[in-house]
Amino acid sequence: MSERNRPVPRVGMVGGGQLARMTHQAAIPLDIDFRVLAGSTSDSAALVCGDVQLGDDRGLADLLTFAKSCDIVTFDHEHVPEPVLREVEAAGAVVRPSRDALRYAQDKVRMRTRAAELSAPSPRWRAVTSIGHVESFGAEVGWPVVLKAASGGYDGKGVWMADSVEQARTVLDRAVATETPMMVEERVAFRRELAVQVARSPYGQVAAYPVVETVQSGGICHEVIAPAPGLDEERATHAQQLAIELAHALGVTGMLAVELFETGDGVVVNELAMRPHNSGHWTIDGARTSQFEQHLRAVLDLPLGSPRATAPYTVMANVLGGEDPGVFDRYVHVMARDPELKTHFYGKQVRPGRKIGHVTVQGDDHNELLERARTAAAYLKGDAK
Numbered sequence: 001m002s003e004r005n006r007p008v009p010r011v012g013m014v015g016g017g018q019l020a021r022m023t024h025q026a027a028i029p030l031d032i033d034f035r036v037l038a039g040s041t042s043d044s045a046a047l048v049c050g051d052v053q054l055g056d057d058r059g060l061a062d063l064l065t066f067a068k069s070c071d072i073v074t075f076d077h078e079h080v081p082e083p084v085l086r087e088v089e090a091a092g093a094v095v096r097p098s099r100d101a102l103r104y105a106q107d108k109v110r111m112r113t114r115a116a117e118l119s120a121p122s123p124r125w126r127a128v129t130s131i132g133h134v135e136s137f138g139a140e141v142g143w144p145v146v147l148k149a150a151s152g153g154y155d156g157k158g159v160w161m162a163d164s165v166e167q168a169r170t171v172l173d174r175a176v177a178t179e180t181p182m183m184v185e186e187r188v189a190f191r192r193e194l195a196v197q198v199a200r201s202p203y204g205q206v207a208a209y210p211v212v213e214t215v216q217s218g219g220i221c222h223e224v225i226a227p228a229p230g231l232d233e234e235r236a237t238h239a240q241q242l243a244i245e246l247a248h249a250l251g252v253t254g255m256l257a258v259e260l261f262e263t264g265d266g267v268v269v270n271e272l273a274m275r276p277h278n279s280g281h282w283t284i285d286g287a288r289t290s291q292f293e294q295h296l297r298a299v300l301d302l303p304l305g306s307p308r309a310t311a312p313y314t315v316m317a318n319v320l321g322g323e324d325p326g327v328f329d330r331y332v333h334v335m336a337r338d339p340e341l342k343t344h345f346y347g348k349q350v351r352p353g354r355k356i357g358h359v360t361v362q363g364d365d366h367n368e369l370l371e372r373a374r375t376a377a378a379y380l381k382g383d384a385k
Contacts, residue, residue: 008033009300012070014057016043018346018355019076019276019292022284024049026292032300037066045076047347060084067093074254074299075275078105079152096202096253096299097274104250105274109150109183118249120242121268123261125185134168134184141186147171150181159219161187188268190261194228195279196239197257199294199304200247207294207304208240209287214259214279220355221278223373224316226286226309229366231262239267246272255280255295278318278355283307285342285360286314311362317373319343319357322382325350327357330384334359334376341376 009032013020016038024045027034037057038046046052053069055062058080067073067088073095085099104111115122126137127150138145147168149158162168168184175182193216197209213228214221227236243258246269250256257277259270280291289297289305297304319327327350334341338361345357359376361369378384 009071010035010069011072011074011296011299012037012066013045013074013076014063014066014080015076016040016045016052016057017076018044018348020045021048021346022281022290022344023076023276023292023295026290027296030293030296032296035066035070037062042349044346044348058084060087063088064091064093067091067095072096072299074295075102078102078274082106098251098253101251101253102274105272107151108148108271109181111272112183114250115246115269118245120246121266123185123188123268123270125183127181127183128172129182131165131169131172134162134172135165137184138162138165138168144187146185146187148183148185149175150183152180157219188261188263188270190263190268192228192262193270194231194239194260194262194267195224195257195277196243196260197255197277197280197283197291197307198240198243198247199255199291199298199307200244200252201298201304202253202301204248205304206244206247207289207307208244209280209283209291209307210309211236211239212279212282220318220320220353222318222320223370224279224282225366225370226282226314226316229313235262235266242267242269254298255291281344281358282314282316282360284344286310286316286362312364313366313369314360314362315366315369315373316358316360317370317377318355319345319359319377319380321348321350321352321354321356323352324382326382327380330380330382334379338372338376341372343376343380 012035014037020036021044024034035051036045036049037053109127112125144163147160160171193214196211199207210227212224212226215223247256257273261268276291283290288308341361348356361372
């Protein structure tokens with residue numbers, strides 16, 4: 001337990017990225033001891049958290065040491081190998097989400113197989129080990145097809161669009177050379193991309209956030225509009241129910257993000273994440289309970305907070321790094337131009353295309369909010385307007 005003179009639970013988050021940084025911020029008003037396993041003192045969370053263990057956040061020795069110092073272990077990424085998690089749990093650590101749940105976010109083949117068993121709407125797919133498998137799949141569903149690494153992908157990494165057998169062969173040859181398990185999916189004809197987040201506690205309580213629209217570019221989430229404009233109430237409710245059913249069926253503890261394609265017939269499950277998620281950053285300023293506070297409540301089995309939105313619309317735009325690292329110098333213009341806009345930065349070294357922060361703005365007109373958020377994000381990047 002905590003080394004204080006009263007019993008305060010210590011939550012340890014594996015990984016020192018921006019999700020851990022923002023979870024640390026949420027832990028402060030709850031008076032929860034929060035610890036981070038980070039790879040470097042320059043990691044986003046390590047810059048602000050007062051209790052940091054440095055080490056390999058995917059290695060057994062460092063994870064075992066870290067877990068022994070915590071009451072609950074949770075994650076800001078899904079990249080801890082399953083055999084390592086098995087050993088950590090076997091040593092008596094309380095891991096939330098558990099290894100049995102997390103494997104469905106780590107392995108896309110497992111996720112698609114389980115989704116089919118649960119009759120969750122999904123793209124047609126197939127595990128592949130040869131170009132012949134891809135070619136026959138393409139003949140069945142049509143080209144182009146989507147090739148995915150079964151594990152390890154994020155932010156568009158590990159995903160390739162193939163318009164032909166020749167393009168697919170190049171991807172698959174590289175995968176075979178690196179011993180990367182692969183799968184192929186049909187390219188879904190979607191209207192837009194949506195996401196829905198739910199929290200689930202060990203007690204079984206759930207809380208569902210409004211369904212949001214996400215705007216992706218190059219596999220990276222650029223913008224989120226909460227709630228998704230013009231989404232039919234029945235379809236929104238169905239998406240929330242689908243996410244709740246998945247959380248229960250997969251045994252999730254903590255936050256679950258379900259990324260969706262909206263089609264003419266309904267919604268289709270694209271990806272899962274069992275942690276706070278980029279599609280939920282809007283909740284810091286736009287919901288009664290942020291996704292980060294909610295994740296802490298859930299893994300500690302506390303009563304969940306209200307996920308209700310605090311304004312008709314909240315728009316979030318990610319701030320990507322540009323050529324000029326002097327972000328702070330541009331604060332004056334952004335803050336003076338739009339005093340209601342909120343900025344959140346992650347303490348990251350600026351590199352072109354890297355997520356270094358986000359901005360949020362609230363109001364009644366989502367189109368106006370989107371323009372304001374885009375303008376601020378572009379200016380902070382260095383693309384002055």
